[in-house]
Each structure stands twice: as C-alpha cells, then as structure tokens.
Amino acid sequence: MALSLATSQFIIERDETRCIACQVCVRQCANDVHYYDEENDRVLSNDASCVGCHRCVTLCPTRALTVRRNPLEFRPNANWAAETLRNIYKQAETGGMLLTGMGCDQPYRIYWDHIVLNASQVTNPSIDPLREPMELRTYLGAKPERLALCGGAQRNPVLETVLAPQLQLEVPVMFSAMSYGSISFNACASLARAAQAAGTYYNTGEGGLHPALYEYGANTIAQVASGRFGVHLGYLNTAAALEIKIGQGAKPGIGGHLPGEKVSLDISRTRMIPEGADAISPAPHHDIYSIEDLRQLIYALKEATHYTKPVSVKVAAVHNIAPIVSGIVRAGADIVAIDGLRGGTGAAPTVVRNNVGIPIELALAAVDQRLREEGIRHRASIVVAGSIRSSADVVKAIALGADAVYIATAALVAMGCHLCQNCYTGKCNWGIATQDPYLTKRLNPEIGSRRLVNLLRAWSLEIKEMMGGMGVNAIESLRGNRDHLRGVGLNQVELDTLGIRAAGQ
Amino acid sequence: MKRIVIHEEYCIGCHLCEIHCLVQHSSSRDIIKAYRLERSHLMPRVLVEESGPISFALQCRQCEEPACIEACISGAMHRDERTGAVICDESKCVGCWMCIMVCPAGAIRQNLLGTRIASKCDLCYGADVPACVAHCPNEALTYEEVGEGR
Numbered sequence: 001m002a003l004s005l006a007t008s009q010f011i012i013e014r015d016e017t018r019c020i021a022c023q024v025c026v027r028q029c030a031n032d033v034h035y036y037d038e039e040n041d042r043v044l045s046n047d048a049s050c051v052g053c054h055r056c057v058t059l060c061p062t063r064a065l066t067v068r069r070n071p072l073e074f075r076p077n078a079n080w081a082a083e084t085l086r087n088i089y090k091q092a093e094t095g096g097m098l099l100t101g102m103g104c105d106q107p108y109r110i111y112w113d114h115i116v117l118n119a120s121q122v123t124n125p126s127i128d129p130l131r132e133p134m135e136l137r138t139y140l141g142a143k144p145e146r147l148a149l150c151g152g153a154q155r156n157p158v159l160e161t162v163l164a165p166q167l168q169l170e171v172p173v174m175f176s177a178m179s180y181g182s183i184s185f186n187a188c189a190s191l192a193r194a195a196q197a198a199g200t201y202y203n204t205g206e207g208g209l210h211p212a213l214y215e216y217g218a219n220t221i222a223q224v225a226s227g228r229f230g231v232h233l234g235y236l237n238t239a240a241a242l243e244i245k246i247g248q249g250a251k252p253g254i255g256g257h258l259p260g261e262k263v264s265l266d267i268s269r270t271r272m273i274p275e276g277a278d279a280i281s282p283a284p285h286h287d288i289y290s291i292e293d294l295r296q297l298i299y300a301l302k303e304a305t306h307y308t309k310p311v312s313v314k315v316a317a318v319h320n321i322a323p324i325v326s327g328i329v330r331a332g333a334d335i336v337a338i339d340g341l342r343g344g345t346g347a348a349p350t351v352v353r354n355n356v357g358i359p360i361e362l363a364l365a366a367v368d369q370r371l372r373e374e375g376i377r378h379r380a381s382i383v384v385a386g387s388i389r390s391s392a393d394v395v396k397a398i399a400l401g402a403d404a405v406y407i408a409t410a411a412l413v414a415m416g417c418h419l420c421q422n423c424y425t426g427k428c429n430w431g432i433a434t435q436d437p438y439l440t441k442r443l444n445p446e447i448g449s450r451r452l453v454n455l456l457r458a459w460s461l462e463i464k465e466m467m468g469g470m471g472v473n474a475i476e477s478l479r480g481n482r483d484h485l486r487g488v489g490l491n492q493v494e495l496d497t498l499g500i501r502a503a504g505q
Numbered sequence: 506m507k508r509i510v511i512h513e514e515y516c517i518g519c520h521l522c523e524i525h526c527l528v529q530h531s532s533s534r535d536i537i538k539a540y541r542l543e544r545s546h547l548m549p550r551v552l553v554e555e556s557g558p559i560s561f562a563l564q565c566r567q568c569e570e571p572a573c574i575e576a577c578i579s580g581a582m583h584r585d586e587r588t589g590a591v592i593c594d595e596s597k598c599v600g601c602w603m604c605i606m607v608c609p610a611g612a613i614r615q616n617l618l619g620t621r622i623a624s625k626c627d628l629c630y631g632a633d634v635p636a637c638v639a640h641c642p643n644e645a646l647t648y649e650e651v652g653e654g655r
Contacts, residue, residue, distance in 0.1 A: 023520070
C-alpha cells in the first residue's frame, strides 16, 4: 500500500546543545530509530519506529534525549478514540489481527486502588517490625482436615496425619510463568537465581527447563501446558512443584504461538521440537474436556513424581470462576493459581487481551468465599496473579483470601522492562522478550537477579510495616481477614462481591 | 594487583567505555566540552572489538612481564610504582612504535596529537575504579584482584 495512515506514536526530542553524536542511541535501538548522518556529523531520529521503551534515553551519556507522546490530535470524539482510529488504519493496511504484549491497558476499574487497609489506634496496639519478629513465611499446598496425634499423650506427641507436600515461601510472592522462548535465557536465569536467593519460586512457563537451570530446581515450578513442550520425567522431578496451565489472564481461551524465528537450537532442545518450527500451544488441552479429565492429569503428574510435589492448576479469571475453582480443588489440585484480566503476556490478540476475563480482585473474593462456603478452602492454596503492582496489592490480596501472589510484569519492570507492549516483535531493547543474540546480552543475570532480590526485600519490609500497623505479626493472621479492608468509591454490588464493608462502616 | 576483567558475554557494544575513557583523559573532564572542544586530539584508550553479536571492550591487560617495557628504546614505558600500572612517560616517548609492534593484545595506539606518543590505558591513574568500568551499564567490565591473563 502506497500511503500508510498510521502516524508516529512518539516524538523524539534531541537537545542539540547536549548531543555529542557519540551514537550510543544508534547502537542501542533495535527498531533503528536513530541514525548517524556522517556528512553533517549529527545523529538524527526517525520517530515513526519509536515504541517508547526509553532504552536510548536511559543510556544517553549526556541526557540529550526525551521521548514524548506525539501531540497530533484528532478532532475530539468521545466515541471514536484516537487508538480506535489508529487500530482501524492498521487493520485496513494489514488485514491481520492486531497483536500486543503485556497486560490489559484499558481503564477498567482497578479495585486494589479502591480498597484501603486498617491500622491499630488506641484500642489495640500496633507492632513495630524493627523490634518484634514478623512472620512472612507461607506454606502452599493442601492442608489436612484435622491433625491426629498419637504417642505419649502430653509428653512426646507424634503427628499421625500424613501431610501433603508443601512449598515453603519466605515471602508470599512468587515469579509467575514466563517461558524460555517468550523471554530470554538471561531473563529466566535472573528469575531462577533471585527465587533461590529470596527463598521463593519462579515458574518455567510452558517452555521447558534449560539444562543450565536444573540447579535451581528446588525453587522451580515446572509448568505443563497444552503444548506439553519440554515435559519429561527429569523435568517433572527436578522441579519443586508442577503446574497445569489451563488458561492465562491476558488471553483466556486462547492458545500460544511462538514463531519459528524464535525457536533457536537451544530453545528447540529445551522444548523438544525441531529448530525453527513454530511452537503452537493449542487453546485447550486436548485431553482435558472436564473436571474428571483434569483429575486424571493431576494424578498422572502426582504418580510420576511419587506424590512428593504439590500440583497447581492455573486458570484465567472468567465469569464462573468460583465454581470452576471449586471443581479444580475437588479434582485434587494442591494449589490453584488464578490469573486476572490485567495479567501479562508476550503476545496476544489486542482485542482478546483488552476484552476477555474479569479483574482478579473480584475473582479472588468470589473464589475464597465459595471455597469457604463449601468447606474445602483448606484443600488448596490460592495464588493470584494479574497485575500485582506493589506491596500494598500483596497485602490486600492476602487479606481478600489469597495465600500468595504471582508477579511477572513487576518482575520484568524490575529487570528493566518499560512496558512498551512490543514483546511480540522480538526486538526487546532491554534484552528480556527477545532471542536476538545482539539483544539478549543486554540483560546480565547478575544484575537482573540482584534487582529482583532487592524488589522482594523492599516489598517484604513494606508488608511487615503494614502488618505491624494493623497489629498483626504473622501473614497467616491476615489471610482472608477482610475486616482489615474497606472499600472507597465502590457500589454495593462491588462491595458485596469483594465481601468488604465501605469505608466508615 | 587489580586488573580490568572483561566479561564478553555481557558486552552490549554501546561504546560507553570508550566515551568515558576519552572524557577521563580530557583536560576539562566534562563530557560535552571534551567532545565539542577537545575531540580532535583525544582518543579512547579502550577499544570495543566487534564481530557480529560478539563484542568486548579491550584495554591494556597489564601483563606481569610487559613486552612493551622490554621493547621500549627510550625507557618511556614503565611500571608505575604507586599503582602498578604499565604507563608511558610522555616526556620520554620518542614514537618508535616498538611497543605497538610487540603488544600481544593490540592495546597500544598512536596518539592523534601527532606528537608521536604511545597512547594506552593507565587504569585512570590511581582512580578507585577506572572510568570504563565505572560507566559500563551492564557490568561487562569489572575491576578485580586477579592474576594475569583474565
């Protein structure tokens, strides 16, 4: 097509009084935005290709660069937003589905921001976490109905109940599933090292486990997804826990597609597929069409690992999430991971990402309530994902009933991600969502893991501070304790769904 | 002694080491002034070698038994007593370029000043951390107490 109607999203401003034409920006931009004009000894920029990832801005040694949103405006129209028009232009030019990366960016209500926490005043004492121990340790897995003791009555009681296998977390935050393929090896290695250092877990996603990361097996959750990539006995037995991925918050009901160009020799070996072949994850598991089928797979995995590892089932938060999770718990899952509307992805159709699924806050509250009513809440731990952005979100999620949370977008941001949402192009300038050998080097796992550990440490300190304020000294005492939450600016239906009272009540 | 260690697998080829080396050895030590006013007679003493996606920043390896000192006819190339770095005494250098001929790393170059002086890494003369190491955004250069040959 001769003329493209798509206009630049960003404008690059170069302060010519500061630019020394050192060309760092030229070398760093995988989108070829900056170029050197030898004749004039000047660096120039082609705004049209800029995705707004700030790599050039961050590395410019003289701080000569700024990236702004293109102020080009359409005639104001409350119905036809600029983005809607741009999307139509793009589709009219390409005839294809629009793709995007990361989580839903639409202005749906973020319930975390309408929930406030309690604190102790006068009638009950708050606790100073600097002076008194605060317990963040969390165990994930099925808990027994009751404990039976035998042996010397009061003296040396022996636990008779056989406990189900548990995951021990030093902080109730885990790194969510991101496959080797969707992210670079260095990003996987950063997550693995950080999980080990912080006493938590990371998730392989559905891309198998690279042999070099087997040493982190004790901190690895190995995923079994519809494509079954890289699943073999060694993979299952190396991990600390297994996760059956049914759905993903960014694209519920949709499969995955890792294009052949990204399937390098290393990835093909890890995924056990031919080099250069598209890695297609079907939308459903072709052997799971019912709760009974799911139970078969859960128990197949338990058999394969001799009942030594908890098995998690990950689903996207959708309309009937409460009965769905109830079925999953009854099918024998030890952990249920629920991924909300704003959960991230390496690639998804924009229309699906922005329109399918429900917010995690409402899903979590509904699920916790339903499992309690049915008396089966103890049979599985609940892990929530889908845009946990801060320690406050963690505390609110736990008070709403979660046992722990998964973070992925926050973890990527800690490693350098700027949410440009172009993961699907494979040109990640931060060396995260790419397999290009020029780009993957940009993430040094030494630095990546250090930043991740720092993030978890900072959140732990903040969680302890908030817990202390509420007069709670163990995260166990906060779990499902919705009395510590109040809603601000929510209607009665929303408050009822969340199971919390309005502020002031 | 402390040496600059190259981690080739994390060099991103940004050339910031070269830029900051040049600034460090300018008279103003101001990046914009160095490039605007002194650029014509300044050159970095570290060089990023590149071939496809492979790149690394190379500077003097600070050999235990430096061939350049051996080969120097004027006694300009010497080991600094205070820092242990191999440096060139610019007042003695006659520009015979024997040091360039014998350097196994190719880390010595002719100075652009035209004053026939051999230019090489001086570990930023006694700085706690050399400029190239301090400004590497990906820790592809580190400054460590290691033996020769790293």
